[in-house]
Amino acid sequence: MRILIATATRHGATREIGRWLGSTLLHRLSGIDSTTTVDVRDASDVDSIAEYDAAIIGSGVYMGRWLKDARSLIAREQAELETMPVWLFSSGPLDGSTPTGTRPKETKAHWAIEHRVFGGKLDHSRLSSFERAVVRLIKAGDGDSRSPADVARWAEDISGVLAEHAQRPVRVVRSRDHL
Numbered sequence: 540m541r542i543l544i545a546t547a548t549r550h551g552a553t554r555e556i557g558r559w560l561g562s563t564l565l566h567r568l569s570g571i572d573s574t575t576t577v578d579v580r581d582a583s584d585v586d587s588i589a590e591y592d593a594a595i596i597g598s599g600v601y602m603g604r605w606l607k608d609a610r611s612l613i614a615r616e617q618a619e620l621e622t623m624p625v626w627l628f629s630s631g632p633l634d635g636s637t638p639t640g641t642r643p644k645e646t647k648a649h650w651a652i653e654h655r656v657f658g659g660k661l662d663h664s665r666l667s668s669f670e671r672a673v674v675r676l677i678k679a680g681d682g683d684s685r686s687p688a689d690v691a692r693w694a695e696d697i698s699g700v701l702a703e704h705a706q707r708p709v710r711v712v713r714s715r716d717h718l
């Protein structure tokens with residue numbers, strides 16, 4: 540089974556979540572199918588998803604939107620994405636809450652199995668002066684609200700679905716409840 544994890548990131552937080560997901564997925568699935576591969580790539584580096592059996596796409600959230608690289612990937616590959624199991628995730632909220640704006644419209648894709656919102660990470664020393672001005676306005680302080688344990692749990696849920704899919708390819712049931 541070939542799995543793609545594609546992330547769009549400005550400061551690395553979402554890419555790191557992608558790597559955490561990838562390591563749990565590979566660990567879980569290689570025990571079931573030794574040919575499993577998990578590619579963790581920047582969304583901008585993905586030319587085609589035709590070679591994959593499943594995809595997980597994530598983006599950092601900025602002013603209530605996904606980053607352009609993730610939006611473009613979804614727009615360009617939508618027809619292909621509709622034929623495979625797909626999960627979406629965002630990295631955004633900095634205080635454990637889920638404020639308005641953390642469910643960008645791209646993540647309401649009816650063909651995705653689920654959209655999960657993980658916390659975000661903020662480090663003022665890495666921000667541009669414009670970004671610093673924005674976070675000053677919303678009074679966001681430095682911190683890391685991501686939970687590697689939550690990410691690993693989600694990866695285990697995904698592994699369960701994919702393991703079943705690998706053994707007995709069935710039409711994946713998509714739930715709008717999670718979107």
Ligand SMILES: Cc1cc2nc3c(=O)[nH]c(=O)nc-3n(C[C@H](O)[C@H](O)[C@H](O)COP(=O)(O)O)c2cc1C
Pocket residue numbers: 547548549550551552553554598599600601602603604630631632633638639640641658659660661666669670671673674
């Ligand atoms: C300028 C700026 C705007 C942001 N806007 C939002 C937002 O609208 N909603 C949200 O949940 N998080 C927002 N965040 C928090 C980021 O989504 C969070 O820091 C995320 O982890 C960044 O991911 P990245 O490092 O992969 O780019 C914002 C952060 C910055 C610096």
